[in-house]
Amino acid sequence: xxxxxxxxxxxxxxxxxxxxxxxxxxxxxxxxxxxxxxxxxxxxxxxxxxxxxxxxxxxxxxxxxxxxxxxxxxxxxxxxxxxxxxxxxxxxxxxxxxxxx
Numbered sequence: 001x002x003x004x005x006x007x008x009x010x011x012x013x014x015x016x017x018x019x020x021x022x023x024x025x026x027x028x029x030x031x032x033x034x035x036x037x038x039x040x041x042x043x044x045x046x047x048x049x050x051x052x053x054x055x056x057x058x059x060x061x062x063x064x065x066x067x068x069x070x071x072x073x074x075x076x077x078x079x080x081x082x083x084x085x086x087x088x089x090x091x092x093x094x095x096x097x098x099x100x101x
Contacts, residue, residue: 001066001067001071001072001073001075001076003067005076006063006064006067009060009063009076009079010060010063010064012079013056013057013059013060013063013079013082014056014057014060016056016082017053017054017055017056017057017060017082018053020052020053020055020056020082020086021049021052021053023052024048024049024052024053024089025049027048027093028045028046028048028049031045031093031097032045034099034100035097035098035099035100036098036099036100037097041096041097044092048089051085052082052085052086052089055081055082055085055086056082059078059079059081059082060079062075062078063075063076063078063079066078
């Protein structure tokens with residue numbers, strides 16, 4: 001694993017984590033304003049403020065640890081995991097939340 005790509009990937013992941021804080025807050029506010037939320041829906045949206053950004057930070061840390069332990073280039077696939085979390089959040093918002101009538 002080249003150090004240059006580990007550093008660049010880590011900075012990008014941390015930057016995207018900061019962006020996800022802002023994006024999840026605004027997206028959660030928009031969803032809460034236009035949908036009738038159950039208590040479970042409210043908990044999912046509230047936890048997304050922490051889960052989405054933390055998924056980017058945790059994967060950046062995992063790749064750094066893999067680099068220190070001599071991991072292979074396949075360790076870079078960890079950078080894709082948060083996008084799966086974001087996709088699950090978007091699917092949840094589109095499929096399971098019912099708009100107000």
